[in-house]
Structures are given as structure tokens and as C-alpha cells.
Amino acid sequence: MTSATTPPLLEVEDLSVVFPARRGGAPVAAIDGVSFDIAPGQTLGLVGQSGSGKTTTGRAVLRLQAIHRGSVKLLGRDLTRMSRSELRGMRRHMQFVLQNPYSSLHPRMTIAQILAEPLRVHKSAPENRTRERVEELLTLVNMDPATMHRYPNAFSGGQRQRIAIARALAVNPDFVVCDEPVSALDVQTQAQIVALLQSLQEKLGVSYLFIAHDLAIVREVAHKVAVMFRGRIIEMGAAGQVYDAPAHPYTQMLLDAVPVPDPALQRERLRRAQPERHFPDDETARGPCAFGEDHALSGTSRWHRVTAEHGVSCRFWPENSPLPAHDRAMET
Amino acid sequence: MLETEMSETVMSETGPLLRVRDLHAEIGDPRAPVHALRGVSFDILRGEAVGFVGESGSGKSVTARAVMRLAPEGAKVRLRGSVDFAGRDLLQLDESEMLDIRGRRIAMVFQDPMTSLNPVMTVGAQIDDIIRRHMNLSAREARARSVELLGLVGIQDPARRADDYPHQFSGGMRQRVLIAIAISCDPDLLIADEPTTALDVTVQAQILRLLLRLRDERGMSLMLITHDFGVVAGMVETVNVMYRGRIVETGRVDAVFAAPAHDYTRRLLAATPRLHRSGQAA
Numbered sequence: 001m002t003s004a005t006t007p008p009l010l011e012v013e014d015l016s017v018v019f020p021a022r023r024g025g026a027p028v029a030a031i032d033g034v035s036f037d038i039a040p041g042q043t044l045g046l047v048g049q050s051g052s053g054k055t056t057t058g059r060a061v062l063r064l065q066a067i068h069r070g071s072v073k074l075l076g077r078d079l080t081r082m083s084r085s086e087l088r089g090m091r092r093h094m095q096f097v098l099q100n101p102y103s104s105l106h107p108r109m110t111i112a113q114i115l116a117e118p119l120r121v122h123k124s125a126p127e128n129r130t131r132e133r134v135e136e137l138l139t140l141v142n143m144d145p146a147t148m149h150r151y152p153n154a155f156s157g158g159q160r161q162r163i164a165i166a167r168a169l170a171v172n173p174d175f176v177v178c179d180e181p182v183s184a185l186d187v188q189t190q191a192q193i194v195a196l197l198q199s200l201q202e203k204l205g206v207s208y209l210f211i212a213h214d215l216a217i218v219r220e221v222a223h224k225v226a227v228m229f230r231g232r233i234i235e236m237g238a239a240g241q242v243y244d245a246p247a248h249p250y251t252q253m254l255l256d257a258v259p260v261p262d263p264a265l266q267r268e269r270l271r272r273a274q275p276e277r278h279f280p281d282d283e284t285a286r287g288p289c290a291f292g293e294d295h296a297l298s299g300t301s302r303w304h305r306v307t308a309e310h311g312v313s314c315r316f317w318p319e320n321s322p323l324p325a326h327d328r329a330m331e332t
Numbered sequence: 333m334l335e336t337e338m339s340e341t342v343m344s345e346t347g348p349l350l351r352v353r354d355l356h357a358e359i360g361d362p363r364a365p366v367h368a369l370r371g372v373s374f375d376i377l378r379g380e381a382v383g384f385v386g387e388s389g390s391g392k393s394v395t396a397r398a399v400m401r402l403a404p405e406g407a408k409v410r411l412r413g414s415v416d417f418a419g420r421d422l423l424q425l426d427e428s429e430m431l432d433i434r435g436r437r438i439a440m441v442f443q444d445p446m447t448s449l450n451p452v453m454t455v456g457a458q459i460d461d462i463i464r465r466h467m468n469l470s471a472r473e474a475r476a477r478s479v480e481l482l483g484l485v486g487i488q489d490p491a492r493r494a495d496d497y498p499h500q501f502s503g504g505m506r507q508r509v510l511i512a513i514a515i516s517c518d519p520d521l522l523i524a525d526e527p528t529t530a531l532d533v534t535v536q537a538q539i540l541r542l543l544l545r546l547r548d549e550r551g552m553s554l555m556l557i558t559h560d561f562g563v564v565a566g567m568v569e570t571v572n573v574m575y576r577g578r579i580v581e582t583g584r585v586d587a588v589f590a591a592p593a594h595d596y597t598r599r600l601l602a603a604t605p606r607l608h609r610s611g612q613a614a
């Protein structure tokens with residue numbers, strides 16, 4: 001647990017991103033009012049619906065995406081108020097492992113060139129040490145340094161993903177956004193990469209925003225977990241609490257849908273008829289919310305504490321869904 | 333209706349739909365090739381779902397592409413062996429004959445959603461194009477079918493989103509577009525290379541159910557490549573485990589999971605992260 005005196009490494013407050021209107025429509029808020037903190041050396045897992053805004057959040061935090069509203073402070077400094085050149089200086093502290101390992105590596109650059117580039121841009125290794133550092137990075141992600149003169153297309157999906165991770169780690173960043181960093185990997189390589197990210201965290205105190213669909217992996221790496229649904233964080237808390245006592249009906253549905261590596265059981269679960277679940281967009285709802293509070297009257301935020309380290313939104317709450325039970329029995 | 337859609341040849345043949353024998357693949361410079369496949373053999377029956385699992389770099393994608401007679405992206409490949417599909421060896425066909433098969437009879441969801449979509453064409457136009465290439469439909473009919481397909485793969489508000497460009501879609505939405513394209517022409521065999529890696533588990537379940545339905549209703553065969561043992565478990569009858577360019581274990585999925593014969597399979601199963609633990613800790 002972090003002491004109250006350690007300031008967070010990253011503070012994200014009320015972040016919103018709006019994409020321009022599509023033909024014949026209004027502009028869409030891809031994310032709306034997203035807030036969270038990450039302490040030094042900690043990992044926030046970001047999970048949720050496909051298309052809910054996880055990648056957009058990661059990109060907006062790194063200022064790779066224009067934001068509509070909100071603030072992002074890294075190491076106490078507000079990235080949203082920085083000039084381009086100040087921001088460039090900050091890039092050494094924050095890196096991104098992209099969701100897509102194929103298109104994120106330049107096809108005409110060798111692996112050695114790809115890994116040397118950030119070292120050169122941020123002057124984080126003297127020129128005569130570049131080669132050594134490249135070898136070190138490849139070894140770090142469990143690849144043969146002898147492959148450094150090959151081009152990205154000579155590698156399988158999983159191998160490319162490791163190269164992308166090596167590139168992000170090249171400049172010893174304080175904070176890394178990992179967008180699906182292991183989804184292209186076999187389970188053994190996944191376990192290796194996860195162990196690698198964790199050991200770097202222990203050794204160097206790196207913080208991660210870890211975006212993933214694999215809930216088992218997120219449970220393994222994350223100290224805190226945030227669940228996104230339609231552009232908003234609908235639940236957030238200590239990983240153990242969110243997994244063992246999910247409060248929001250969407251989180252519960254998500255956890256229940258995790259496939260299990262047991263053929264008879266999984267076949268049955270997949271073929272079982274699915275009740276149609278409707279999560280109403282109840283932004284302007286009147287009357288008492290699921291927690292019995294009338295926010296239209298009280299004007300209060302729609303965020304409710306479940307425990308000191310676990311909160312949930314009362315938005316998108318299906319009718320007749322039960323309130324969070326504190327120790328929901330694990331289902332299999 | 334279902335019968336009339338299936339071509340005569342498929343109906344009249346017996347034996348496996350796909351029969352791959354002693355497939356070798358050498359990639360790149362002939363003087364120093366990467367020997368990516370070293371004698372791969374397997375069958376896929378009509379309406380059967382077969383899973384491929386195995387180490388990263390073991391040759392799953394190269395195998396899948398070889399069945400489509402495609403080289404790995406940006407490389408040359410030399411294939412040896414045979415790939416019999418509905419009684420014809422695809423390795424012996426000329427490219428124009430292959431064009432009739434690719435996309436129409438055998439469709440593939442590639443591992444990489446972004447590079448397989450055209451960035452300067454709307455999502456809807458890309459699906460329309462494929463549909464019209466293989467089926468005799470008007471522009472309007474094709475668009476209706478595209479929108480229907482986008483809805484089937486869980487894209488909200490599909491009629492409007494059909495006018496979006498790929499970069500306006502999230503990673504998981506692009507992946508679903510590829511699935512929509514692949515199933516658009518009712519293929520006899522669908523090759524899906526890591527088709528659900530970018531999807532949350534509820535959307536993933538929806539897609540997997542859709543594939544099972546196509547199989548049950550239309551007798552589509554499925555070659556499913558995935559790292560996710562939970563996905564393999566629920567979807568396939570037969571599983572092939574690949575290791576360094578070879579299939580090292582093959583069997584009914586229940587048997588392989590219950591008692592993996594090969595040491596490598598055992599290690600893979602043991603490394604599978606589990607969320608729902610049955611009793612044991614860790």
C-alpha cells in the first residue's frame with residue numbers, strides 16, 4: 001500500500017476526448033470524465049468493452065491524442081499545458097507499447113535501427129554504447145541479439161510484440177502505457193513478458209497503465225483495476241476487491257464470460273442461451289439510482305464507494321439488477 | 333436454400349474438406365531460407381472445427397497462409413507437399429484458379445487487423461466490394477448485406493458506422509470487420525488466425541457463438557488459431573499443437589486437455605493463466 005505522502009506519479013482528472021462529427025451526426029465523446037491516479041511503481045489495469053475508449057484514454061494521457069477537457073499530470077507537471085518542446089522532453093519519461101505489433105514497427109528499419117532510434121533521440125546511451133544496449137534490450141525480452149539485423153516482417157506476431165516492448169523500455173521510462181502487450185503471445189511467452197514487466201517494475205519502479213482484455217493476466221499484474229464501458233470508468237478499485245466482489249452489473253457480466261480451459265464446461269457455457277442484457281444510458285435519469293440516491297435532486301456525482309478502496313458508478317445500471325454483494329461467491 | 337447455396341462439387345465429394353500432407357515452407361533468401369514448416373500434415377472435415385495452438389513463431393500463421401497459397405507478408409515462400417481442398421491440390425493450381433477459391437470458398441481472418449484493411453476506403457465500401465466481387469448483388473443489396481454483417485459482429489449502429497474509415501474504429505472493432513468480411517461470402521472453410529485477441533470476453537463470446545452457428549447451419553469448417561486455451565476448449569473438436577514448424581500433438585480436444593501426451597503441450601497448459609480457480613491457489 002502506498003503511503004499518503006507519496007504523490008501519485010500520474011494524475012488524470014476529468015479527461016474527455018471528442019472526435020469530430022461523422023456525416024450527419026453529432027460529435028462523439030469517445031471518453032468522458034475519466035479520472036484516475038497511478039502511484040510510482042504501481043500498475044493500473046484498464047479493462048472493458050471493445051470500443052469503450054481504453055486506447056483513446058492511453059493515447060490522451062500521453063498527449064498523442066488531442067483532448068477536449070481535463071488534465072494529466074505526470075511527475076507533478078501538467079502535460080496538457082505544455083509546449084511542444086517541453087512535451088518532447090517529457091517523452092523520455094513516458095512510453096507506449098501499441099495495441100498492434102505489426103503496424104507499429106517501421107517495415108524498412110532493422111530491429112537494431114528500431115531500438116537505436118529512441119536511444120539517439122533521447123540521448124540515453126552514448127553512441128559507442130548503442131549496439132551494446134540494443135543487445136541488452138533484446139536479451140531482456142528474450143530474443144536472440146543475433147536477429148538485430150533483420151526486418152520486422154521476418155518475425156512472428158509474438159516476436160514483434162517483444163520488439164515493441166524492448167523499444168518502449170529502451171529509454172528507462174517512468175511510465176509506460178501497455179495496450180494489449182501480450183495478446184499476440186503464446187501463454188509461455190505471455191508469462192515471460194509479464195514476469196519481465198513486473199521485474200522491471202520492482203527494479204526500476206516503472207508504473208504501468210496496462211490495457212488488456214485478458215482478465216486473468218490483469219489480475220496478475222495490476223494493483224488497481226478500472227473497468228470501462230461506453231467511454232466511462234464504471235468501476236475502479238483494488239484488483240482483489242473488483243475481481244472478488246464486482247459491484248457493477250457490467251463487471252459481473254464480464255467476469256462471468258471469461259472462458260475456462262475445460263472443454264466440456266466451456267462448450268456448455270458457450271452454447272448456453274444468453275439472456276439479452278440491456279445497460280440503459282441513464283445519464284439524465286430522475287428518481288433514485290440503484291443506490292437509492294436521486295442525483296438529479298442532490299446534484300452529486302454518480303460515483304459510490306463500496307469500500308475505502310473500491311468505487312462504482314450507478315450509470316448504465318440494468319433494471320432489477322441487485323446491488324453489489326460484498327462477497328459474491330465465485331462462479332465456475 | 334441452404335442446399336442450393338452449396339456448390340455441387342462440395343456435396344458430391346467424400347473425405348475431408350482439407351487434407352494437408354507433409355507441408356514444408358521455406359521463407360526468404362533461397363541460400364539461407366527460414367525453414368518455417370517441416371512436414372505439417374492434418375485434416376479438416378466438413379463442418380469440423382480444428383484448433384491450432386503452440387509457441388509464438390512455431391508456424392501457425394505460415395500454415396494458415398499456405399492453405400490460402402499466400403506468402404508471409406513481405407516475403408517469398410517455397411511450399412512443398414500437398415494441400416488438397418475439396419479434392420484438388422491447391423499447390424498445383426494456377427493463380428487465376430486460386431482467385432476463385434480465395435475469399436469465396438476459403439476465407440481468412442488475418443492476425444493483423446490494421447494492415448489488412450484499406451485505410452482510405454470506408455469500412456462499408458470494403459465489405460461491399462468483397463461481396464460484389466463474389467456474389468451477383470447490386471450496390472444497394474451489397475450495402476444492406478454489409479450493414480447486416482456489421483450488426484452480426486456486434487458493431488453498434490452499423491448503418492452509420494459503415495461510413496467510417498478504419499482508423500475511426502477501435503482495435504476490436506477492426507478485428508470484427510475482418511470477421512464480417514471473411515464470413516460475407518459463406519466460405520466452406522474459415523481460417524481464423526487469432527480472431528478475437530482484441531475483443532473483450534463478452535464480445536468474444538458473441539463472435540464465437542456466431543462462428544458456431546455458421547458451422548451448425550451451413551456446415552462451415554473452421555481452422556482456428558489461438559493462444560487462448562479457453563477459446564480452444566469451447567470451440568473445437570480436434571486440436572493440433574505446433575512446435576518449431578511441426579505438429580507435435582494432435583487429438584480430440586477433451587483428450588488432449590485431460591491428458592496431454594507431449595511435454596510441450598503439458599507446459600503450455602500449465603502456463604495458462606486461470607481466473608476461475610477450482611480449489612488450488614496460485
Ligand SMILES: Nc1ncnc2c1ncn2[C@@H]1O[C@H](COP(=O)(O)OP(=O)(O)OP(=O)(O)O)[C@@H](O)[C@H]1O
Nearest residue numbers: 019030050051052053054055056500501502503504
Ligand atoms: N480517430 C477516431 N475518429 C473517430 N472515432 C474514433 C477514433 N478513434 C477511436 N474512435 C472511436 O472511439 C471509441 C473508442 O475507441 P478506442 O479505440 O479507444 O476503444 P478501445 O476501448 O481501445 O477498444 P478495443 O478494446 O476494441 O481496442 C470507438 O467508438 C471508436 O470508434
Ligand SMILES: Nc1ncnc2c1ncn2[C@@H]1O[C@H](COP(=O)(O)OP(=O)(O)OP(=O)(O)O)[C@@H](O)[C@H]1O
Nearest residue numbers: 154156157158368388389390391392393394404407
Ligand atoms: N516474412 C517472413 N520472413 C522470414 N521469416 C518469417 C516471415 N514470417 C514468418 N517467419 C518465420 O516463420 C516462423 C513461423 O512464423 P509464424 O508467423 O507462422 O508463427 P506463429 O506460430 O503464427 O507465431 P505467433 O503465435 O507469434 O503469431 C517464425 O520463426 C518466423 O520467424
Ligand SMILES: [Mg+2]
Nearest residue numbers: 055099502503
Ligand atoms: Mg484498443
Ligand SMILES: [Mg+2]
Nearest residue numbers: 157392393443
Ligand atoms: Mg501467427
